[in-house]
Amino acid sequence: MFGSSHCSKILSALPPNRLLALDVFRGLTITAMVLVNNPGTWAYVYPPMLHATWHGWTPTDLIFPFFIFIMGISIAIVMNRAIANATDKSVLIKNALIRALKLFGLGLFLALFYFNFVDVSYSWIEAKLQTVRVMGVLQRLAIVFFFTVLIVLYFGRVGRAVWIGCLLLGYWGIMMLVPYSDDYGNVYQGLLQQGNSLTAWLDNYLLGANHVYYAKAVPFAFDPEGILSTLPAIAGALAGVFTGDLLSSDEVENSKSVTKASASHSLTHLLIKQSKIMLAWGLCLIVIGELFGLVFPINKTLWTSSFVIMTTGWALVTLAILTWLIDIKGWKNWSAPFVVFGANALLFFIFSGIVARVLLMIPVGKINLQAWIYVELYQPVFGSLNGSLAYAISFLLLSYLVMHLLYKRKVFFKV
Structure with missing residues (x-):
């Protein structure tokens, strides 16, 4: 095969x-x-x-943030061309919204696509439709995609970098400083426990216990692709946008249009330069993410800011290695x-x-x-x-x- x-x-x-x-x-x-x-x-x-049981990470925990990072690269490559050719941003926003809604709908379709033929008493309406999981992998991708497109459309490099900082530091601050309470009046603040965190509290009261992945978690049912925890995921996509800008710079495009005799050498030189930049940034982000994890633990389910930084680092290192193996060494x-x-x-x-x-x-x-x-x-x-x-x-x-x-x-x- x-x-x-x-x-x-x-x-x-x-x-x-x-x-x-x-x-x-x-x-x-x-x-x-x-x-x-x-x-x-x-x-x-x-x-x-x-996946890691709670704090910490395994190789499997890298997969979903890698997807978000790759989506950011694709957004940069496509949007740079679209922005250059478009005269009306509203058209781009409309197209992005339609695509996001389609992705979200496909996520709901997968959540509903099941019937238990083994159990004769099984009710699809009760077991699936009435308790459909609202969020999920495709749903998060849809939300992240749309808001990343908006940021790319209305903010330049500096603005996007500010957005990354605000999303990561803001999420950390919100999670640790904003108090919340349960139905019995107990007040909590700064907890990062299974079923007891600000993101769990928000999922529980906005989505409802019947519409999240961890429906039986206490005191608050929550979703690993929840509402609040989607915010730092946008930062991961924006990191992908910066990488996409690096890979689709004018210097790269010019190297493809030079004479055939010098094209190979020119492109190889640029790829080496790009891979070194990605590797350096990747290693730095891995270290920063691990250090940040000492105060805001690396946690895929909560999608903590340290998790985003660390996984972005590994994404850059992986892409740098692949570039060296495939496009440089052949x-x-x-x-x-x-x-x-x-x-x-x-x-x-x-x-x-x-x-x-x-x-x-x-x-x-x-x-x-x-x-x-x-x-x-x-x-x-x-x-x-x-x-x-x-x-x-x-x-x-x-x-x-x-x-x-x-x-x-x-x-x-x-x-």
């Missing part, structure tokens, strides 16, 4: 001067997300493939499958979510098809942990067949 000729064919069809690192980064990120979201059973998962063949996944990242996410839910819906005796496949086929051969991982890898490989077919036919899903 992933032979040299197969990979070469994919890469040879790309534009000659295309910078692959960003495409591969997007593909690696969506691949990682689908991998960790689809184990054979949640009872047996290797710890690095799980080690490209291995990256072809991730180019395919990255080209249809949104469709891949939705497709994997639908297929995973369908496997859970189909009854096989007293269990569902997904559980039966794991218990009967994977666990006996590979064992519990490795069987769960093998199932997830098989899910990826089968998904690749579909994504590659769509890629060959140039079918790309956009909103």
